[in-house]
Each structure stands twice: as C-alpha cells, then as structure tokens.
Amino acid sequence: GLSLPILIDPDRAVTKRYGVYHPFGFDAFRTARPSTFLIGRDGRVHFMYVGERQNDRPGPELILAALRTLDG
Numbered sequence: 001g002l003s004l005p006i007l008i009d010p011d012r013a014v015t016k017r018y019g020v021y022h023p024f025g026f027d028a029f030r031t032a033r034p035s036t037f038l039i040g041r042d043g044r045v046h047f048m049y050v051g052e053r054q055n056d057r058p059g060p061e062l063i064l065a066a067l068r069t070l071d072g
Contacts (some may be wrong), residue, residue, distance in 0.1 A: 002008060020033045034053075035051065047069075049062070
C-alpha cells in the first residue's frame with residue numbers, strides 16, 4: 001500500500017543539483033550515481049544514499065527504516 005513518486009531527470013538538472021551527476025567512469029557515461037533520497041513533506045532531505053558503483057544501492061530494509069522515521 002505504499003506509493004512514492006519517482007524522479008525522471010532527462011536533462012540531468014536535478015542530478016547535478018544534488019551532486020550525484022557522474023560525467024564518465026569505468027562503468028558509466030553521463031549518468032547519475034545510483035542514489036536514493038527520501039524528501040519529507042517539509043521539502044527537506046531526510047535520508048540520502050549515494051552509491052559508489054552502478055550496482056551499489058541501499059537494501060529495502062534500510063529504506064523502510066528511514067521511511068518509518070518520517071512517519072514519526
């Protein structure tokens with residue numbers, strides 16, 4: 001029963017603003033580092049995970065724990 005918006009950033013403006021734009025590397029070219037941000041209704045970033053490699057992502061347990069802190 002969880003519904004979250006997903007960002008589509010074709011011009012990479014948001015990825016550059018959040019500091020996760022990755023112009024080039026061994027495993028990427030003009031893309032974003034794998035990142036997860038949880039932004040509260042207050043507009044603040046309450047959780048941030050930025051991966052080191054393209055397959056480096058937070059596990060679901062970590063994301064769910066962060067969501068629980070937002071719920072109060």
